[in-house]
Amino acid sequence: METNTLDISLKDRMISLFEDKKDQIFKNDIKPVSALRNEAFEAFTKMGFPHTKMEKWRSTSLEETLAKDYNFRIEGAPRQTNVEKIFECEIPDFDTYMVAQLNGWYVYRKAPLRTLPNGTIVGSLAQAMQEYPELISKHYGKYADYNENGLTALNTAFAQDGIFIYVPDGVEVEKPLQMVNIIDSDENLFIQSRNLVIMGKNSKLTLLQCDDSVHHRYTFLNALTEVYVDENSTLDHYKLQNKDDSSTLINNVYLHQEANSNVTTNAITLNGGLIRNDTHVTLNGRNCTANVYGLYLVDREQHVDNHVFIDHATPDSYSNEQFKGILDDSSSAVFNGHILVRKDSQHTNAYQNNKNILLTDKATVDTQPFLEIYADDVKCSHGATVGQLDQQAMFYIRSRGISKENARMLLMYAFTAEVVNKISIENLRERIDDMVKKRLRGELSICDQCVLHCNHPEKELKFNIDMTKI
Amino acid sequence: MANDDKILEQVTNNEYKYGFYTDIETDKAPKGLNEDIIRMISQKKNEPEWMLEFRLDSYRKWLKMEEPEWAHIYHKPIEYQDIHYYAAPKKKKNPKGLDEVDPELLDTFNKLGISLEEQKRLTGVAVDAVMDSVSVKTTFQDTLQKHGIIFCSFSEAVQNHPELVRKHLGSVVPNNDNYFAALNSAVFTDGSFVYIPKGVRCPVELSTYFRINAANTGQFERTLIVGDEQSYVSYLEGCTAPMRDENQLHAAIVEIVALKDAEVKYSTVQNWYPGNENGEGGIYNFVTKRGLAKGHNSKISWTQVETGSAITWKYPSCVLLGDNSVGEFYSVAVTNNRQQADTGTKMIHIGKNTKSTIISKGISAGYSENSYRGLVKMTKNAHNSRNFSQCDSLLLGDKCGAHTWPYIKAQNTSSVVEHEATTSKISDDQLFYCNQRGIDTENAIGLIVNGYAKEVLNKLPMEFAVEAQKLLSISLEGSVG
Numbered sequence: 033m034e035t036n037t038l039d040i041s042l043k044d045r046m047i048s049l050f051e052d053k054k055d056q057i058f059k060n061d062i063k064p065v066s067a068l069r070n071e072a073f074e075a076f077t078k079m080g081f082p083h084t085k086m087e088k089w090r091s092t093s094l095e096e097t098l099a100k101d102y103n104f105r106i107e108g109a110p111r112q113t114n115v116e117k118i119f120e121c122e123i124p125d126f127d128t129y130m131v132a133q134l135n136g137w138y139v140y141r142k143a144p145l146r147t148l149p150n151g152t153i154v155g156s157l158a159q160a161m162q163e164y165p166e167l168i169s170k171h172y173g174k175y176a177d178y179n180e181n182g183l184t185a186l187n188t189a190f191a192q193d194g195i196f197i198y199v200p201d202g203v204e205v206e207k208p209l210q211m212v213n214i215i216d217s218d219e220n221l222f223i224q225s226r227n228l229v230i231m232g233k234n235s236k237l238t239l240l241q242c243d244d245s246v247h248h249r250y251t252f253l254n255a256l257t258e259v260y261v262d263e264n265s266t267l268d269h270y271k272l273q274n275k276d277d278s279s280t281l282i283n284n285v286y287l288h289q290e291a292n293s294n295v296t297t298n299a300i301t302l303n304g305g306l307i308r309n310d311t312h313v314t315l316n317g318r319n320c321t322a323n324v325y326g327l328y329l330v331d332r333e334q335h336v337d338n339h340v341f342i343d344h345a346t347p348d349s350y351s352n353e354q355f356k357g358i359l360d361d362s363s364s365a366v367f368n369g370h371i372l373v374r375k376d377s378q379h380t381n382a383y384q385n386n387k388n389i390l391l392t393d394k395a396t397v398d399t400q401p402f403l404e405i406y407a408d409d410v411k412c413s414h415g416a417t418v419g420q421l422d423q424q425a426m427f428y429i430r431s432r433g434i435s436k437e438n439a440r441m442l443l444m445y446a447f448t449a450e451v452v453n454k455i456s457i458e459n460l461r462e463r464i465d466d467m468v469k470k471r472l473r474g475e476l477s478i479c480d481q482c483v484l485h486c487n488h489p490e491k492e493l494k495f496n497i498d499m500t501k502i
Numbered sequence: 503m504a505n506d507d508k509i510l511e512q513v514t515n516n517e518y519k520y521g522f523y524t525d526i527e528t529d530k531a532p533k534g535l536n537e538d539i540i541r542m543i544s545q546k547k548n549e550p551e552w553m554l555e556f557r558l559d560s561y562r563k564w565l566k567m568e569e570p571e572w573a574h575i576y577h578k579p580i581e582y583q584d585i586h587y588y589a590a591p592k593k594k595k596n597p598k599g600l601d602e603v604d605p606e607l608l609d610t611f612n613k614l615g616i617s618l619e620e621q622k623r624l625t626g627v628a629v630d631a632v633m634d635s636v637s638v639k640t641t642f643q644d645t646l647q648k649h650g651i652i653f654c655s656f657s658e659a660v661q662n663h664p665e666l667v668r669k670h671l672g673s674v675v676p677n678n679d680n681y682f683a684a685l686n687s688a689v690f691t692d693g694s695f696v697y698i699p700k701g702v703r704c705p706v707e708l709s710t711y712f713r714i715n716a717a718n719t720g721q722f723e724r725t726l727i728v729g730d731e732q733s734y735v736s737y738l739e740g741c742t743a744p745m746r747d748e749n750q751l752h753a754a755i756v757e758i759v760a761l762k763d764a765e766v767k768y769s770t771v772q773n774w775y776p777g778n779e780n781g782e783g784g785i786y787n788f789v790t791k792r793g794l795a796k797g798h799n800s801k802i803s804w805t806q807v808e809t810g811s812a813i814t815w816k817y818p819s820c821v822l823l824g825d826n827s828v829g830e831f832y833s834v835a836v837t838n839n840r841q842q843a844d845t846g847t848k849m850i851h852i853g854k855n856t857k858s859t860i861i862s863k864g865i866s867a868g869y870s871e872n873s874y875r876g877l878v879k880m881t882k883n884a885h886n887s888r889n890f891s892q893c894d895s896l897l898l899g900d901k902c903g904a905h906t907w908p909y910i911k912a913q914n915t916s917s918v919v920e921h922e923a924t925t926s927k928i929s930d931d932q933l934f935y936c937n938q939r940g941i942d943t944e945n946a947i948g949l950i951v952n953g954y955a956k957e958v959l960n961k962l963p964m965e966f967a968v969e970a971q972k973l974l975s976i977s978l979e980g981s982v983g
Binding site for chain 1: 917
């Protein structure tokens, strides 16, 4: 198999880094985690980074981003800081429990691990390993298969910290939990971040994952989130991605659902250099529902890749995928949906849909809606379209005296609404709705998109989720 | 349900009726593959130097390639050195009339229902019969010659029309296109060659009948169809093989070139021996088929009914190079027992205003695996191009698999690509409706399956449609639960 020299060098650097800094990397570990690290490291040594000869990476090349010169921050610890200082959420009246990571390490104001009044535990993963070893050993690394993907292996081998959430049986967390992952660095960084979310039986949680970055440095964030959803639980999960153009984000989410659970996950990508979202859903009990939605609005040379793998391991479950995208300039998008209906997973209903609008001839879309079915009593369908705005609808609107520009805007807005309307948190929906409108109107000039603020040097450098900056 | 199982059992016991083999003297090359064997094949066929060069070049490229593994199929590794790469029925030189053709051979084809005799003319189909990669006899020559149509075996074409063959050979499927294409280019022994001159509408259906007979051989034939400007031809292909315990390799190439305003319609009814119910024996059918719609307004249409072969790996494709060119793909693929099929198409839109349609119907029963794999690509300059794909799968039984792997690549704004697919089984409602009206379950299933496949079967030339319909009901007889 061909590997390019640059890949080898970064891979080799990772390998020697692991061996050199072993003490540091293993410092906070409990036994099962250490064992997993070693195995995953072996796997990474064998596999290396994904490359375009691999079926799942045909359309997303990491070659360029892996060739950058990165630094690693192995020696760190969860640290105390004023979270509000580095991150300010600008969604009005948006009341959340906020937890944050800065350059891969958990940051906190009072304690690295806190227990909310309802019994929910939120905090640093590194700290949780010490305080709740039995929970960690029961779930950590159980859903993310490191043999399947070099980046998952790399994360399992190196990740030291991230966010840990435990919702006990029967608890409904009333406020959304906001996980913020910020990269603020004046050097190029390669970061591993690992989150673990455990939901007990009959619980309910709304989770919001925000990814942001400051500074125009090359950063590579390899994030992995494992989510365990026990019986009769409901999870609402949102990913908001708003990164600068020089960043690479790998977002691996492994969702494991037990019987009667209900998961909705929604990935909204508004900006980012290279973004790859891998969502793996395992439906491991009857009557599960999984809704996987996504919206991407990209321009310039951005690249967004959404891979969704839904494993119907048991009968009587339902899954629905809906991804939509608008592509401008030389941007590119990839959608790969893979539904696997295993033998005897009868009465499965699985739907998949990907729709794209290309605004220029330079933008490209690759879409691969796969169905792999081994049971006969199932209803599965998939559809994909790539095209431009509906000419008949356009004519209809224009014949009623609406200008071409406005008609175009209206249709594009309607196109995105299908996904935006699925957001169930009202404040968030309004905010994103607003964002999408602004984005489509092209009101945001190139300079606004820049986070360097060179036009306003007097302004304090502050990064926030204000999406008008994209 | 018990009743259904019984019906299913009956089907699995259904004999493959073309499973006999003819005891006929064959001229075989020793097993194995090397440059000497290739030289020998070339020499036996009295080929010009450039053909030998083409073969050797392909062989050298093949040596450097790896067998593709991406298809959703499983088989034991193929021992490429354990195959006879040349096997031909021994025959008198150049039979002038039917009297001179070996009667055993004629018998074989009569038994298959492919009569090479005069009365076949009544049906109006010109046949080129290929046995173990060697063309036995081409009928209907006189009529065709009147129109200037060339329809002959590939070897004859190399001798008599070298300039045409040389110009188009490998122009659609280059000899390094894929592993099996490279292998075929190195060792192909015969096949059919068709040339339709400018402005001619071929008055009869052209047909090639492929038959594997000898044991331990591979069949490597090559078909080249050239439709000159404003011409039209409809071409049919049929195939069978004897029942044997070992797997036999069939790696063929079909190349179609359609020039300006030409239309080529290619239909296949594939009925290779699919192996027994335990998945032993059967043909490995690894075929590269591709059409190049080279001129403006040209059209290439593929229709296939797949019921045979243990493994099918086949993607009849269209490269739509000329502006306003049209590509079509209609397919019914039926798998039963342990059969595996990974089939589909590629539509590469390069010219402006090009259109393509893909209708694929997969039916899987028993323990079989049936995959649709297709690519639709709109390149930058394919402005205002249009594609519509529909891939439906029907599952008959809970042990089989039906998969869809569509790839869509769009690189311009004015094109529209649409893909739809569904997977379902015959619903109890449908069956109940039929039962209630006095149609028994088995007939009801036949009715429903035929209705399901009708969209594709309708595209077949009439001579074939009847045969295909029968084949479909035999392959699936009662296999529905």
